[in-house]
Amino acid sequence: MTTISMRPAEICSIRPPTENFSLTFRLTRNCYWNKCKFCPVYKFGSKFSKRPMQSVRRDIQNLKILNDLLDGAGIRAGGLDEHGYHKIKSLIEEIEDSFPDRDSEDRHHTTDREAFPEELSWFFQWFKETPTIEDNMNHLIQWRLNSAFTCFLGDADNLVLKPDFIGEVIEAVREAFPTIQRFTIYGRTRTAAEIRTLPELSEYRRVGLDRVHFGVESGSDTVLKFIQKGVSKQQQIDGLIKTRESGLSCSVYVMPGLGGTDWSQEHARETADVISQASPDYVRLRTLCVFPGTPLWNAQKNGDFTESDDTTTVREIRDMIEQIDTETELLSDSASNLLPINGVLPRDRDAMILIADQYLDLPEREKRVFALESRINAFMGQYGGLTQDIYRSIAPYVKDGTVDFTDMPDNEIEKSTVFVRSKLMP
Ligand code: SF4
Numbered sequence: 001m002t003t004i005s006m007r008p009a010e011i012c013s014i015r016p017p018t019e020n021f022s023l024t025f026r027l028t029r030n031c032y033w034n035k036c037k038f039c040p041v042y043k044f045g046s047k048f049s050k051r052p053m054q055s056v057r058r059d060i061q062n063l064k065i066l067n068d069l070l071d072g073a074g075i076r077a078g079g080l081d082e083h084g085y086h087k088i089k090s091l092i093e094e095i096e097d098s099f100p101d102r103d104s105e106d107r108h109h110t111t112d113r114e115a116f117p118e119e120l121s122w123f124f125q126w127f128k129e130t131p132t133i134e135d136n137m138n139h140l141i142q143w144r145l146n147s148a149f150t151c152f153l154g155d156a157d158n159l160v161l162k163p164d165f166i167g168e169v170i171e172a173v174r175e176a177f178p179t180i181q182r183f184t185i186y187g188r189t190r191t192a193a194e195i196r197t198l199p200e201l202s203e204y205r206r207v208g209l210d211r212v213h214f215g216v217e218s219g220s221d222t223v224l225k226f227i228q229k230g231v232s233k234q235q236q237i238d239g240l241i242k243t244r245e246s247g248l249s250c251s252v253y254v255m256p257g258l259g260g261t262d263w264s265q266e267h268a269r270e271t272a273d274v275i276s277q278a279s280p281d282y283v284r285l286r287t288l289c290v291f292p293g294t295p296l297w298n299a300q301k302n303g304d305f306t307e308s309d310d311t312t313t314v315r316e317i318r319d320m321i322e323q324i325d326t327e328t329e330l331l332s333d334s335a336s337n338l339l340p341i342n343g344v345l346p347r348d349r350d351a352m353i354l355i356a357d358q359y360l361d362l363p364e365r366e367k368r369v370f371a372l373e374s375r376i377n378a379f380m381g382q383y384g385g386l387t388q389d390i391y392r393s394i395a396p397y398v399k400d401g402t403v404d405f406t407d408m409p410d411n412e413i414e415k416s417t418v419f420v421r422s423k424l425m426p
Pocket residue numbers: 031032033034035036039040041042156188215
């Protein structure tokens with residue numbers, strides 16, 4: 001058996017749901033802003049850094065070596081049988097992780113896992129900040145099994161990188177992985193509005209970047225200030241319009257619930273206004289989840305923020321859909337959302353509002369049961385099954401292989417719903 005010595009490539013654990021099966025490369029690490037109160041992802045020990053081109057190129061080459069090994073072993077993109085899994089396992093055994101000399105780049109990103117709050121340990125076990133060869137193989141296999149045509153370049157705001165840097169990476173990735181047809185990044189609207197000129201944004205498009213995913217979250221200046229998003233409503237609009245004008249596809253995330261009970265209506269109205277003025281190609285809903293240990297969690301404990309219940313949040317989404325006055329596609333493609341509201345506006349407006357109204361018209365007890373069933377289904381969709389602790393909480397209500405919550409007390413339903421929700425990856 002030959003042993004190949006190599007250093008695993010860094011991959012992006014945090015990426016948009018539409019990029020779940022993309023090949024990923026880390027051009028920057030973490031988030032230089034890192035102040036948004038609701039955001040748990042880079043709060044615990046992670047520092048921002050720009051990675052040198054030579055490190056990114058080394059990752060591209062290392063993933064190419066692994067991809068060639070999969071090809072050489074006859075593992076094709078169409079599906080995996082048991083024989084295929086055995087081959088992959090023995091390939092992984094033939095490769096040893098080796099970190100010959102930790103350079104200064106590595107020292108910058110060591111995350112202090114001891115700093116994670118206990119409640120977040122589930123969430124953070126999905127972070128692959130220092131991936132292994134097995135993680136790299138799994139990453140490649142997921143990508144190959146899902147068409148092998150998309151690539152996400154992380155982490156949080158790669159508009160801070162000059163277009164020629166992004167262009168050089170795209171060229172190197174294309175050379176190594178010729179099936180890739182779509183390249184996307186995350187960006188901050190403020191960077192698009194204030195740091196990048198229109199010619200620079202057009203240059204990203206020219207060098208092969210297809211889409212920027214922006215975390216808009218809210219259009220309300222009150223909410224943006226409270227959550228420390230570091231951007232104003234007008235800057236959001238300016239950044240999005242400029243990006244669209246450059247020819248890049250524009251995908252925005254908005255966060256129902258982020259206004260809490262105090263600013264719910266303002267949050268819906270102002271967010272709809274940003275969407276109407278900026279007219280992004282896609283609007284994606286990602287409902288607020290207050291994660292333990294975040295500044296928003298602390299604000300809630302101190303009484304400075306009151307989380308909306310499902311009814312208020314659904315009403316907020318309904319208002320937003322009613323008020324958006326432009327052509328755009330609105331999607332609920334995050335496990336954080338209660339309802340599957342998807343469609344093209346204005347064409348599908350009535351059908352989308354009907355889904356919200358059908359939920360709002362349910363009696364309170366049915367709403368509770370619906371919420372638990374919906375969160376359990378989302379969990380199973382995300383992880384392919386239930387964990388033992390979730391199963392234990394609903395086991396008394398499983399009869400003949402089906403779940404029947406008729407006898408489950410309201411407080412237990414609510415407790416189980418919160419528990420399952422806390423384990424969903426947004
Ligand atoms: S800009 Fe994005 S990644 Fe950075 S703190 Fe805010 S939400 Fe989190």
